[in-house]
Amino acid sequence: MERYDLVYRLYDEYDTKTLREYQEFVDVFPAVDSRVALEHWQEATEELEARKDEIRSDFAAGETFAEIAARATRDQAFTALDLETKYGRAVNVLVLDVDETLRSAGGTDNEIPRETLHLLTEFHDAGVPIVICTGQTLENVKGFAIQGLGSEIVHSGNLSIVYEAGTGVFTPGHGAATKQLLYEDLDETIRSVFDDVRSRVLPEAPEELRRGCHLQGNEFNVTMKPNYETGSADARDTIDEALVYLIDLLADAVGRTLEGAATDAGIDAAGESDGLTLDGQTVAAWTRAFYAAQDPEIRSVLESEGAYPDLAADAVPDSLAAVLERIDVAYYEADAAEIGSLELNKVIGVERALDVLGVDDPFALVMGDSKSDLRVMQWVADTDAGIAAAPEHASRDTLEHVLETDELVFDRGKSVDVLRTVYALNRLARLG
Numbered sequence: 001m002e003r004y005d006l007v008y009r010l011y012d013e014y015d016t017k018t019l020r021e022y023q024e025f026v027d028v029f030p031a032v033d034s035r036v037a038l039e040h041w042q043e044a045t046e047e048l049e050a051r052k053d054e055i056r057s058d059f060a061a062g063e064t065f066a067e068i069a070a071r072a073t074r075d076q077a078f079t080a081l082d083l084e085t086k087y088g089r090a091v092n093v094l095v096l097d098v099d100e101t102l103r104s105a106g107g108t109d110n111e112i113p114r115e116t117l118h119l120l121t122e123f124h125d126a127g128v129p130i131v132i133c134t135g136q137t138l139e140n141v142k143g144f145a146i147q148g149l150g151s152e153i154v155h156s157g158n159l160s161i162v163y164e165a166g167t168g169v170f171t172p173g174h175g176a177a178t179k180q181l182l183y184e185d186l187d188e189t190i191r192s193v194f195d196d197v198r199s200r201v202l203p204e205a206p207e208e209l210r211r212g213c214h215l216q217g218n219e220f221n222v223t224m225k226p227n228y229e230t231g232s233a234d235a236r237d238t239i240d241e242a243l244v245y246l247i248d249l250l251a252d253a254v255g256r257t258l259e260g261a262a263t264d265a266g267i268d269a270a271g272e273s274d275g276l277t278l279d280g281q282t283v284a285a286w287t288r289a290f291y292a293a294q295d296p297e298i299r300s301v302l303e304s305e306g307a308y309p310d311l312a313a314d315a316v317p318d319s320l321a322a323v324l325e326r327i328d329v330a331y332y333e334a335d336a337a338e339i340g341s342l343e344l345n346k347v348i349g350v351e352r353a354l355d356v357l358g359v360d361d362p363f364a365l366v367m368g369d370s371k372s373d374l375r376v377m378q379w380v381a382d383t384d385a386g387i388a389a390a391p392e393h394a395s396r397d398t399l400e401h402v403l404e405t406d407e408l409v410f411d412r413g414k415s416v417d418v419l420r421t422v423y424a425l426n427r428l429a430r431l432g
Helices: 003-013 016-028 035-058 062-071 074-087 114-125 138-149 188-200 207-212 233-264 283-294 296-304 318-324 346-357 371-382 396-405 415-429
Strands: 093-096 130-133 159-163 168-170 179-181 213-215 222-226 327-332 336-341 364-367 386-391 408-410
Touching: 003 062, 003 074, 016 035, 016 062, 016 114, 035 062, 062 074, 062 415, 074 415, 093 346, 114 130, 114 138, 114 415, 130 138, 130 346, 138 159, 138 168, 159 346, 168 346, 188 222, 188 233, 188 318, 188 336, 207 213, 207 233, 213 233, 222 233, 233 283, 233 296, 233 318, 233 327, 233 336, 283 296, 283 318, 296 327, 346 371, 364 371, 364 415, 371 386, 371 396, 386 396, 386 415, 396 408, 408 415
Parallel strands: 093 130, 093 364, 130 159, 364 386, 386 408
Antiparallel strands: 159 168, 168 179, 213 222, 222 336, 327 336
């Protein structure tokens, strides 16, 4: 019988909704010191197994279909079947963003839901490595990973953390390869620009901005975060102002580098760094024009803040463009303004993590919501190395990519839905 017919039969003839309710109850039942509660859990476990046994006895691949019915809805099961038909292989590594992907301030009180955490442990127990890929600091990620997944999984040797959007990789249990500081591979010119910006970003900020934001505790990237609730009007105003300030501060740091290079070469510099001119314009004006052309959101903020220069981006002097082309300015509305290295990104970090984990032929599930996640999604698409999923509130380009590939879009706070689909995919792929 065709697999599609078997899946139709599974969901038409059995009460899979109740089966999933029993499975979820058994999976996420909290540890309590209550005899009555434990007896209730034991009764639910016995009923769950009895219902699974009915399916096991009625299908040639009964164990597979019993597990699919217990985890996935009808739609998720058919999506899994479509993916298995299209790709013919199981997902062998999870690459997961955290904020607004695994957890969402709007839907889950900014905590990773328990059903999501449990399913991640199921993948881990099945031997599927997990790569947490985030813009957050390492310490923050380690903290919630240990709290949510447990120290045993985090230190199992089968989990890696790509942090600060690819500036470092932390893979416990791998000796000298456990922590890799990828930013140390950058040349001195770029590292000195970042050191300069980092040392001055808060001390030199206008008083109102300094009081309204803080510097995220990164090892390398420079990230300004609001002191107000993310997404609020105050946070938006603060980050919009911070973006303009950060771009100008970056311009000043790059200008100092260019002046130093000119001096070393015996060329007269065109004034002090804060007034350095190139082709009749200040470095700050050219830098604003450069990043406005790179990102429509940045241009929109510069325009609304009265800071958009009427300059052609393709006319940016070569000496300046050569440096700016290596530095990324990122804007996250009402959340963060950041500079990072374009030579370090989540793709570079994920590649290094997979190398340490020994995943030689990856077929990854990549889940994320931002432009930095999109780079990883495009990489796996270009190399036939995986599939992509995103929440419905993801950035426009990220959502477009997901819709154009396998349409794995999930509701805010419901990343577990895609994980259930992939769980079913992996079960079906075992059938060969």
